[in-house]
Amino acid sequence: MSVDVLNETDYRLDEIELVALARYVMGQMRVHPGADLCIRLVDEDAMEVLHVQWMDLPGPTDVMSFPMDELRPGREGMEPEEGVLGDIVLCPSVAAKQATQAGHATEEELLLLTTHGILHLLGYDHAEPEEEREMFELQRQLLLTFLAGRGRPES
Structure with a gap:
């Protein structure tokens, strides 16, 4: 599975862990091993533009998902579809505010939002x-x- 992370912000994150999570979730959901995913981190201004353009809602949001080939979770005994899963756009500054309210780290909020985005x-x-x-x-x-x-070490 190809997972690209494009960080267009000043926020420092553990890209390796974000990619590991994305691959884990995609694997658990039986997404084709050749599927592609892009995770993009943007600032609040860029997120607000996307939020208004695609959802017609004001202000920045935490995560947006843009499916490409409309892949669905694989099923037992069936070969998963090959293709591009799509793009997830995250806003670390919005995630940081939500993390503070929820009482956990921003990194954990970004992992939650990435999981949420993949499910979308x-x-x-x-x-x-x-x-x-x-x-x-x-x-x-x-x-x-x-x-x-x-x-745990990889097996």
């Missing part, structure tokens, strides 16, 4: 209460299992 790229949504429960529970499980295995 795979067709998950949270517009309806049942969809929200399903997506947020899956997001929680993926992030917790990644974080639990973080200190």
Whole structure:
């Protein structure tokens, strides 16, 4: 899986961990091993432009997802589709504010938002209460299992 990180901000992050998380989530969701993902970090002004342009909503937001080939999670016994998963755009300064409110580190918020963005790229949504429960529970499980295995050597 190809995961590119384009950091267009002054925020210093552990790109290796962000890529490891993205690959982990994509693997758990049975995304084709040849799929491509781009994670872009932007400042609040750039995020606001995207938020207004694509969602018609004012102000910057934390994460936006732009699917390309509309890939879906792989299923047991079926070959996953090949293609470009898409782009995730993160705003570290918005993530930092949310992290402070939630009582955890900005890096953890960015990992959460990356997981959230990948699920959106795979067709998950949270517009309806049942969809929200399903997506947020899956997001929680993926992030917790990644974080639990973080200190272990690769096998």
